[in-house]
Amino acid sequence: MHLTGQLLIGGESRKGTNGEIKGVNPATGEILEPAFGGATKADVDAAAALAHEAFAGYRALPYETRATFLESIAEHIEAIGDDLIVRTMAETGLPRPRLEGERGRTVGQLRLFAGVLRDGGFLEARIDPALPDRKPLPRPDLRLRNVPLGPVAVFGASNFPLAFSVAGGDTASALAAGCPVIVKAHPAHPGASELVGRAIQAAVAACGLHPGVFSMIHDSGYEVSQALVADPRVKAAGFTGSRRGGLALLAIAQGRPEPIPFYAEMSSINPVIMLPAALKARGPQIAPDFVAALTLGAGQFCTNPGLILAIEGPELDAFVEAAGKAVEAAPASVMLTPGICKAFAHGVAALTEAKEVTTVARGIPGPDGSHTGRAALFSVAAKDFLANPHLHEEVFGAASVVVRAADQAELEKVVAAVEGQLTIAIHMDEADHPIVAALLPTLEMKAGRILVNGFGTGVEVAPAMVHGGPFPATSDGRTTSVGTLAIARFLRPVSYQNLPEALLPAELKTENPLGIARRVDGKVKVG
Ligand SMILES: NC(=O)c1ccc[n+]([C@@H]2O[C@H](COP(=O)([O-])OP(=O)(O)OC[C@H]3O[C@@H](n4cnc5c(N)ncnc54)[C@H](O)[C@@H]3O)[C@@H](O)[C@H]2O)c1
Ligand SMILES: O=CCCC(=O)C(=O)O
Numbered sequence: 001m002h003l004t005g006q007l008l009i010g011g012e013s014r015k016g017t018n019g020e021i022k023g024v025n026p027a028t029g030e031i032l033e034p035a036f037g038g039a040t041k042a043d044v045d046a047a048a049a050l051a052h053e054a055f056a057g058y059r060a061l062p063y064e065t066r067a068t069f070l071e072s073i074a075e076h077i078e079a080i081g082d083d084l085i086v087r088t089m090a091e092t093g094l095p096r097p098r099l100e101g102e103r104g105r106t107v108g109q110l111r112l113f114a115g116v117l118r119d120g121g122f123l124e125a126r127i128d129p130a131l132p133d134r135k136p137l138p139r140p141d142l143r144l145r146n147v148p149l150g151p152v153a154v155f156g157a158s159n160f161p162l163a164f165s166v167a168g169g170d171t172a173s174a175l176a177a178g179c180p181v182i183v184k185a186h187p188a189h190p191g192a193s194e195l196v197g198r199a200i201q202a203a204v205a206a207c208g209l210h211p212g213v214f215s216m217i218h219d220s221g222y223e224v225s226q227a228l229v230a231d232p233r234v235k236a237a238g239f240t241g242s243r244r245g246g247l248a249l250l251a252i253a254q255g256r257p258e259p260i261p262f263y264a265e266m267s268s269i270n271p272v273i274m275l276p277a278a279l280k281a282r283g284p285q286i287a288p289d290f291v292a293a294l295t296l297g298a299g300q301f302c303t304n305p306g307l308i309l310a311i312e313g314p315e316l317d318a319f320v321e322a323a324g325k326a327v328e329a330a331p332a333s334v335m336l337t338p339g340i341c342k343a344f345a346h347g348v349a350a351l352t353e354a355k356e357v358t359t360v361a362r363g364i365p366g367p368d369g370s371h372t373g374r375a376a377l378f379s380v381a382a383k384d385f386l387a388n389p390h391l392h393e394e395v396f397g398a399a400s401v402v403v404r405a406a407d408q409a410e411l412e413k414v415v416a417a418v419e420g421q422l423t424i425a426i427h428m429d430e431a432d433h434p435i436v437a438a439l440l441p442t443l444e445m446k447a448g449r450i451l452v453n454g455f456g457t458g459v460e461v462a463p464a465m466v467h468g469g470p471f472p473a474t475s476d477g478r479t480t481s482v483g484t485l486a487i488a489r490f491l492r493p494v495s496y497q498n499l500p501e502a503l504l505p506a507e508l509k510t511e512n513p514l515g516i517a518r519r520v521d522g523k524v525k526v527g
Helices: 041-060 063-080 082-092 096-119 169-177 190-206 223-230 243-255 276-299 314-328 338-353 382-387 408-417 430-446 484-490
Strands: 006-009 012-015 020-024 031-037 126-128 142-148 152-155 181-184 214-217 236-240 262-265 271-274 307-311 357-362 376-381 399-405 421-427 447-452 491-497 518-520 523-525
Touching: 006 031, 006 041, 006 190, 020 082, 020 190, 031 190, 041 142, 041 181, 041 214, 041 223, 063 082, 063 096, 063 169, 063 190, 082 096, 082 190, 096 169, 096 484, 152 169, 152 223, 169 181, 169 236, 169 484, 181 223, 190 214, 223 243, 236 243, 236 484, 243 262, 271 276, 271 408, 276 307, 276 314, 276 399, 276 421, 276 430, 307 314, 307 408, 314 357, 314 376, 314 399, 338 357, 338 376, 338 399, 376 382, 382 399, 382 408, 399 408, 408 430, 421 430, 430 447, 484 491
Parallel strands: 126 518, 152 181, 152 236, 181 214, 236 262, 271 307, 271 421, 307 399, 376 399, 421 447
Antiparallel strands: 006 012, 006 214, 020 031, 126 142, 142 491, 357 376, 518 523
């Protein structure tokens, strides 16, 4: 493995001159070589100019060429081999099986979007043929298809260094949509970012594309990242990270002379509603599964179950007792960065010190000075949860709060009071159906995904997946960052009225040369 620490600007690479970033092994504290040079605003300008230049040609490519390009990226990532896993383990403290799985998900995602391109459904092609004899007015010929927005900035996430990072879902969906991508690498895994970034660069060259289709920068601070979002040639951005960072960048995206869509995934505590019949039937059996989901990846999943909502009673007591025992047996886990570990410790300390909150259990402590997170389970009465909005905030890591409601009415109030979420899980049996029926309309307003008898961790990458949700889970709850629908974030519809057949794009020509499914006169017609 040869890492250079360089920026990847179009087909070229050069060392950034604006400060430096080094990876840190959170398991050992070892500083990892090499140093990665931070980009200057001139580097952002160069990447944006190249992306802008590449856009017209890239969006006009046959969909088959774009699909082959995505597959080529997947192949180049696989060709890195074990070096990618070894470096990512060193930079993140995440274990090998997790990263091998994540690499599989990353290349699978790219290949899934190749399929989306071949299918053509993402174009949403519609034809409303002219009705010249319609009274009182004739109808014009109207044809619609989706077109790409333009260059997209992608902020890699710290907690999924492959599947939500340089070649992650945002990049795959933007490239599939026909948008050149400029990645801002996450400073917690610069080496893994370079390896994957070079794989994309190699795929761009192998497919004979304009080099501006992909660039990747490092930033030793925030200014250059902000300049990237502010650049007039950038037309949309994807982000996964903190609420603070997401909101800061959202403000820039919205405050530009030409505001752009900014898709930030930020903060979610993923309530798990434990209903009475399910608790009675199998509360203690659900407890270990809950703690397994809570401690997965040191709790550093945006889908982590940070809240248990239930009605008081002996069944809830039995669940909490079993969950407490499982938490006490949970070993401390290395967290992604010293900063994330510190933020987790602060969040847990704040809950521990809150007078309304009871500490149910703590996990096994890690060695002194290690960047490990120790699981934590808390309990609070629903009335106190309702009165203290700070208890609703995400503590990123393996911490969860059991909220004890006096009755169904109070449970409903708690559900209505939580912020927007990526997921809400319900543990239920048939006897619980009436409560679920009463809750469902509220749940739909609160979450992007409602799931039954499970936990939100382990997102399926599939056409019907929604990994999104109302604010603050994301900045735009109308979309998803996982699954094939993610491509829609980087597209917009154009309607062509009375455009002569000879000038129509192939997707909309009457004889349907691409053989794609289209909605003709309101009815779906398969190619
Ligand atoms: N809910 C989630 O999906 C999720 C995922 C990862 C992290 N987090 C949260 O984020 C915290 C820190 O983790 P992180 O480093 O991944 O997130 P972060 O928001 O600090 O950083 C994410 C990216 O945005 C950049 N950035 C941050 N603030 C910025 C600003 N003001 N201007 C320009 N760029 C900015 C960073 O350099 C990085 O590239 C965690 O403790 C956790 O609370 C949440
Ligand atoms: O951390 C955010 C993504 C979570 C995820 O993809 C999963 O739970 O699988």
